[in-house]
Amino acid sequence: MTDASSTPPKPASQLRDIWSQFSTHKGALFGLIVLGSLILAVLIGPYLWVPEKLTVAEAIKLKNQGPSLRFPLGTDQLGRDMLYRMLLAGRVSLAVGLVAMTIAIVFGTFIGILAGYFRRLDSPLMRLTDMFLALPLIPLLLVMVMLFRDRIAGMIGPELGAFTLIVFAIGITSWMATARIVRGEVLTLKEREYVLAARSIGARPNRIILRHILPNVVSPVMVAATLGVAEAIITESVLSFLGLGFPPDFPTWGRLLFDGLQYMQVYPERVIWPGLAISLTVLSVNYIGDGLRDALDPRIRGR
Amino acid sequence: MLDAGPAPLVQVQDLKMHFPIYTGLFRRHTGDVKAVDGVSFQIQAGQTLGLVGESGCGKSTVGRTMLRLYEPTAGRVIIDGDDVASLPPEALRKKRPSMQMVFQDPQASLNPRMTLADIVSEPLHEHTDWTRAQKLERVYELMDQVGLNRRFVNRFPHEFSGGQRQRIGIARALALKPRFIVCDEPIAALDVSIQAQVVNLLEDLQEKLGLTYLFISHDLSMVRHLAQRVAVMYLGRIAELSPSTDLYSRPLHPYAEALLSAVNEPDPELALRRKRIILKGDVPSPANPPKGCNFCTRCPKVMDICKTVKPDLVEVEPGRMVACHLYTAAGSTGASEAPERKNQERNQQGENR
Numbered sequence: 037m038t039d040a041s042s043t044p045p046k047p048a049s050q051l052r053d054i055w056s057q058f059s060t061h062k063g064a065l066f067g068l069i070v071l072g073s074l075i076l077a078v079l080i081g082p083y084l085w086v087p088e089k090l091t092v093a094e095a096i097k098l099k100n101q102g103p104s105l106r107f108p109l110g111t112d113q114l115g116r117d118m119l120y121r122m123l124l125a126g127r128v129s130l131a132v133g134l135v136a137m138t139i140a141i142v143f144g145t146f147i148g149i150l151a152g153y154f155r156r157l158d159s160p161l162m163r164l165t166d167m168f169l170a171l172p173l174i175p176l177l178l179v180m181v182m183l184f185r186d187r188i189a190g191m192i193g194p195e196l197g198a199f200t201l202i203v204f205a206i207g208i209t210s211w212m213a214t215a216r217i218v219r220g221e222v223l224t225l226k227e228r229e230y231v232l233a234a235r236s237i238g239a240r241p242n243r244i245i246l247r248h249i250l251p252n253v254v255s256p257v258m259v260a261a262t263l264g265v266a267e268a269i270i271t272e273s274v275l276s277f278l279g280l281g282f283p284p285d286f287p288t289w290g291r292l293l294f295d296g297l298q299y300m301q302v303y304p305e306r307v308i309w310p311g312l313a314i315s316l317t318v319l320s321v322n323y324i325g326d327g328l329r330d331a332l333d334p335r336i337r338g339r
Numbered sequence: 340m341l342d343a344g345p346a347p348l349v350q351v352q353d354l355k356m357h358f359p360i361y362t363g364l365f366r367r368h369t370g371d372v373k374a375v376d377g378v379s380f381q382i383q384a385g386q387t388l389g390l391v392g393e394s395g396c397g398k399s400t401v402g403r404t405m406l407r408l409y410e411p412t413a414g415r416v417i418i419d420g421d422d423v424a425s426l427p428p429e430a431l432r433k434k435r436p437s438m439q440m441v442f443q444d445p446q447a448s449l450n451p452r453m454t455l456a457d458i459v460s461e462p463l464h465e466h467t468d469w470t471r472a473q474k475l476e477r478v479y480e481l482m483d484q485v486g487l488n489r490r491f492v493n494r495f496p497h498e499f500s501g502g503q504r505q506r507i508g509i510a511r512a513l514a515l516k517p518r519f520i521v522c523d524e525p526i527a528a529l530d531v532s533i534q535a536q537v538v539n540l541l542e543d544l545q546e547k548l549g550l551t552y553l554f555i556s557h558d559l560s561m562v563r564h565l566a567q568r569v570a571v572m573y574l575g576r577i578a579e580l581s582p583s584t585d586l587y588s589r590p591l592h593p594y595a596e597a598l599l600s601a602v603n604e605p606d607p608e609l610a611l612r613r614k615r616i617i618l619k620g621d622v623p624s625p626a627n628p629p630k631g632c633n634f635c636t637r638c639p640k641v642m643d644i645c646k647t648v649k650p651d652l653v654e655v656e657p658g659r660m661v662a663c664h665l666y667t668a669a670g671s672t673g674a675s676e677a678p679e680r681k682n683q684e685r686n687q688q689g690e691n692r
Contacts, residue, residue: 050454228447230447234461236435237461237466238436243465252450334451335495335497
């Protein structure tokens with residue numbers, strides 16, 4: 037006691053604790069390394085690996101090649117280098133997955149917390165959620181893309197326009213599950229005694245939500261988020277497949293997957309490469325989410 | 340005795356808290372759970388009022404309604420001159436520092452994701468614009484006051500024992516220097532050895548800081564030790580409100596008598612001779628209380644008048660208030676008889692079997 041009162045400890049930041057718990061989770065570290073190297077590869081890979089320029093005649097001769105030193109992942113049906121296309125595709129797919137997931141999670145959590153905390157908003161917001169759930173997703177996306185693609189493309193260019201539109205469209209149609217999960221969680225949390233204690237202190241609703249409710253809905257949100265990344269990548273590929281996503285010559289993992297599908301029996305590696313990339317991304321994001329959820333919970337930390 | 344001296348710090352007048360019941364397809368309002376149905380009492384500054392009664396009689400609801408954690412249906416709660424029950428939101432927020440609460444379950448009342456420092460300094464964040472260092476200084480001061488080692492400042496609630504957690508809860512309640520604290524069964528979730536520590540801590544703090552307590556408990560011997568006056572509640576109403584020495588030596592209301600006969604007697608000689616009153620039946624539903632006295636379905640001394648007229652809480656001896664027809668002159672019927680619903684008799688729980 038005496039030595040403690042002479043040098044009382046300062047309230048420390050929890051970041052170090054969170055990291056040390058996170059780093060004990062092997063799967064999470066593996067996920068972080070895999071996702072990090074994937075992101076690094078798609079960011080700087082296209083500058084390091086520049087395929088030789090081929091004439092049309094050469095390209096057609098070299099189509100459907102297997103993996104070789106010249107083409108590490110082979111070539112596609114038009115003689116294009118698969119590695120280069122995979123790297124370019126990864127940029128778009130990862131960006132779409134992460135950004136669309138972020139939009140969906142932020143929006144879903146926002147709606148869920150409002151609906152769960154404020155009883156008056158509950159019914160209208162949940163009926164809105166039901167409405168979105170009831171809408172047939174693909175037709176809705178098709179209509180959205182059809183109506184707005186040209187207008188947005190005119191404003192910020194075809195590629196960035198397509199990206200914005202797709203990310204927005206996917207985000208706006210996949211927040212409902214999160215909203216429902218969060219609402220349910222908030223309904224139970226707001227009856228906890230520590231929320232009552234905060235109210236008896238005179239804390240305003242925004243403080244109660246930020247300090248007591250939001251940190252405690254992290255786990256379900258994290259699970260929803262990790263699943264959301266995979267879903268967003270797949271939805272993007274569906275859109276591209278239907279011809280309403282990115283332009284056909286613009287590679288994404290989903291696009292490559294669908295292109296390879298026709299040749300799957302003859303050249304299975306054409307499907308394996310993008311499939312592997314998508315699976316690795318989803319798996320590593322899942323593990324990272326798992327580790328992060330544990331690291332953010334002080335009850336699990338330090339065990 | 341009650342009117343002598345300065346005005347009481349806390350005055351509760353005819354407090355009612357009814358929770359509506361909605362049933363059926365259209366969620367129609369079909370009735371109310373009368374958790375608190377017309378409760379009045381006063382607490383002098385620096386004193387402790389004990390509030391006892393069996394589970395579900397509305398003790399905790401009284402405490403929570405007094406701090407306006409629930410919106411009261413009717414009545415006034417005057418704490419230090421302001422009617423808390425009708426203050427507008429911002430004025431209520433400004434009033435909050437003077438009235439605080441210690442909760443029953445120390446595990447549930449502390450946010451598992453916040454450190455001790457965060458929890459105890461939360462009231463300071465809300466009501467002061469101190470610097471970080473000032474807040475930390477106050478947190479250390481509070482930890483000393485409630486007997487927590489300063490080294491624990493970065494720990495999380497799950498790293499403490501039950502008694503320590505309750506000390507954190509008390510430190511949080513003290514942070515803003517309140518005058519009135521509602522202790523909502525603060526010792527119910529603790530071991531017996533820890534209970535004594537926490538109760539002694541509460542007593543010390545009361546002496547040092549001049550606090551006023553409403554001590555809600557079902558532990559009768561602990562209330563006897565701590566409170567100057569004790570209110571016995573039954574089914575949302577106060578049955579008896581007496582100085583604790585008088586109440587424990589000679590309870591007036593039949594319910595208080597039955598309740599106190601359940602207190603363990605440490606002397607085995609006396610324990611053998613002691614007369615234990617065992618009540619029959621169950622507590623009636625607060626959604627459908629009896630027409631007359633709330634206790635008339637189980638009272639061993641029930642009379643005809645009890646089944647039709649609700650008794651008022653009246654002073655029958657100096658300082659002792661009882662709501663029972665046994666002590667009221669037969670002619671004076673209860674003036675404030677609550678309007679009752681017609682189908683009362685059909686679904687009456689807790690009748691004598």
